[in-house]
Amino acid sequence: MKARRAAVAVAVAEPQPRRRAWLYVAAIVLGAFAIYWRSLIGPFLFDDADLLEVGGGLRLRDWRAILNTPRPLLIFTYTLNHWLGGANSLYFHVVSVLLHALNAALVVAVATRTGVPTRFAVVAAAMFALHPVQSDAVAYVSGRTDLLMTA
Numbered sequence: 001m002k003a004r005r006a007a008v009a010v011a012v013a014e015p016q017p018r019r020r021a022w023l024y025v026a027a028i029v030l031g032a033f034a035i036y037w038r039s040l041i042g043p044f045l046f047d048d049a050d051l052l053e054v055g056g057g058l059r060l061r062d063w064r065a066i067l068n069t070p071r072p073l074l075i076f077t078y079t080l081n082h083w084l085g086g087a088n089s090l091y092f093h094v095v096s097v098l099l100h101a102l103n104a105a106l107v108v109a110v111a112t113r114t115g116v117p118t119r120f121a122v123v124a125a126a127m128f129a130l131h132p133v134q135s136d137a138v139a140y141v142s143g144r145t146d147l148l149m150t151a
Helices: 002-013 017-040 046-052 063-067 072-085 089-113 118-130 132-139 141-150
Strands: none
Touching: 017 089, 017 118, 017 132, 046 141, 063 072, 072 089, 072 141, 089 118, 089 132, 089 141, 132 141
């Protein structure tokens, strides 16, 4: 009986591995926001300004026209982003950082599903989320193509 109580106490005291992994993922997501917070307050850069031109994809109101573009998901996300937040660059950048954080969480999910130990999956996701090579895809709104391809 004592052994059974001890096993129950140990099981309650130690967080479950899956719960612990998602705590690490939450820390990685917060780390991604900490790394890219300066891009949230930044203006549109380089090709980003072309997204808001009169003939650009954001002005499309016809769903058939959106679906007939070469990249309908990308144009749909820009159109939805513009519809929800207007031409304010903050909202476009928030979506980019959220997509990047989602991709980091997907690294953990895919890696653990394929049999990679949780600690290695978390390290890989942290490297993915925090590595500076991702800054172009996250800081430039026009880099959303890369973020959507990863997801």
